Amino acid sequence: MHKVFIDGAAGTTGLEIAARLEGRREFELITLDDERRKDTGARREALNEADVAILCLPDDAAREAVELIDPVGGTRVIDASSAHRTAEGWCYGFPELVGRERVADARRVSNPGCYPTGFLALVAPLVKQSLLPADWPYTINATSGYSGGGKAMIAQFEQDGAPALQSYGYSMAHKHRPEMKAHAGLTHGVIFAPSVVPAYRGMIVEVPLHLGAMEGDPTADALREALREFYADSAVVSVRESAGVDKLVLEKNAEPTDAMELFVFGNEGGWHARLVARLDNLGKGASGAAVQNLNLLCGLPETAGLALPDA
Numbered sequence: 001m002h003k004v005f006i007d008g009a010a011g012t013t014g015l016e017i018a019a020r021l022e023g024r025r026e027f028e029l030i031t032l033d034d035e036r037r038k039d040t041g042a043r044r045e046a047l048n049e050a051d052v053a054i055l056c057l058p059d060d061a062a063r064e065a066v067e068l069i070d071p072v073g074g075t076r077v078i079d080a081s082s083a084h085r086t087a088e089g090w091c092y093g094f095p096e097l098v099g100r101e102r103v104a105d106a107r108r109v110s111n112p113g114c115y116p117t118g119f120l121a122l123v124a125p126l127v128k129q130s131l132l133p134a135d136w137p138y139t140i141n142a143t144s145g146y147s148g149g150g151k152a153m154i155a156q157f158e159q160d161g162a163p164a165l166q167s168y169g170y171s172m173a174h175k176h177r178p179e180m181k182a183h184a185g186l187t188h189g190v191i192f193a194p195s196v197v198p199a200y201r202g203m204i205v206e207v208p209l210h211l212g213a214m215e216g217d218p219t220a221d222a223l224r225e226a227l228r229e230f231y232a233d234s235a236v237v238s239v240r241e242s243a244g245v246d247k248l249v250l251e252k253n254a255e256p257t258d259a260m261e262l263f264v265f266g267n268e269g270g271w272h273a274r275l276v277a278r279l280d281n282l283g284k285g286a287s288g289a290a291v292q293n294l295n296l297l298c299g300l301p302e303t304a305g306l307a308l309p310d311a
């Protein structure tokens, strides 16, 4: 039995992790009641009692939580925040990219951000195989469901007068940019253009590419095939056919899913491609990924408890 403490259990990501762990007999959840959930002493005790602490907190609170943990104690950490995604000593918790063994052996795991999950799934393997250049100026256009902004954005979008679409990130300094650059092994920072729509969950992350301007003239078919091979052993990430697909939608009230679908569209002549990832920001983008990493840390089947389509 593995003792698990979710710090931030009353938040959006924390609640979805708890839902995925319900009925799992391999785990015992350590819980704090509403009065003590932000009490530093109570959190310190719970964090140090846990075999695995999952941090579902704003960045500053996540950094504080790590400081509350005895560094030579037995607690291993999965941090869902963006506090440690490029930090030394932390394993980037994207098992398909970094290797399942590395995650399984880690004491400190940083869960990828939701948007970076889509971007990196598409681009990182292709850059690593030199099918796409590391020194290309990549752009990411993305649309997210509003649960991506946690409780505050849920409140914003569930009140009267909620926007039909909200684009943002115009400071050009979104916190996900360093993580995308670092884990794709890029030379240049990316341009990231995110927006939010009034659907609770789900996201579409797109990387448009001028293939014809790249050295070696990569083709959309070759990129799709390389991704298909790369994810061949994954029950979570799948590469879909693009022929005949003319639109991708986010449902307003979609069911949770921990799967991620990748598409590579190319135009006739092969000059242009659009790499697209569709995922649940609270699935592979957060809580599903945390449970996948938890399974690996505990030596359990990687996809146990995840919401995945039948193979």
Ligand SMILES: NC(=O)C1=CN([C@@H]2O[C@H](COP(=O)(O)OP(=O)(O)OC[C@H]3O[C@@H](n4cnc5c(N)ncnc54)[C@H](OP(=O)(O)O)[C@@H]3O)[C@@H](O)[C@H]2O)C=CC1
Binding pocket: 007, 008, 009, 010, 011, 012, 013, 014, 037, 038, 039, 055, 056, 057, 058, 059, 061, 080, 081, 082, 112, 113, 114, 147, 148, 149, 150, 151, 152, 281, 282, 285, 286
């Ligand atoms: N939502 C998403 O799709 C994704 C979220 N993440 C990341 O996961 C983390 C959690 O996000 P999310 O669940 O959306 O956010 P929420 O705002 O929904 O939840 C955060 C929770 O943390 C609690 N909290 C804040 N400060 C403290 C503290 N000092 N001690 C204990 N609890 C505290 C909040 O309390 P209170 O309820 O009182 O406000 C709240 O319950 C963030 O870092 C976010 O960036 C990552 C990927 C995707």
Ligand SMILES: CC(=O)N[C@@H](CCC(=O)OP(=O)(O)O)C(=O)O
Binding pocket: 080, 081, 082, 112, 113, 114, 115, 144, 145, 146, 147, 148, 149, 153, 175, 194, 195, 196
């Ligand atoms: C819609 C929305 O606001 N999304 C959040 C990202 C949610 C997420 O991925 O959380 P992390 O930042 O911890 O990765 C944003 O753009 O800041």
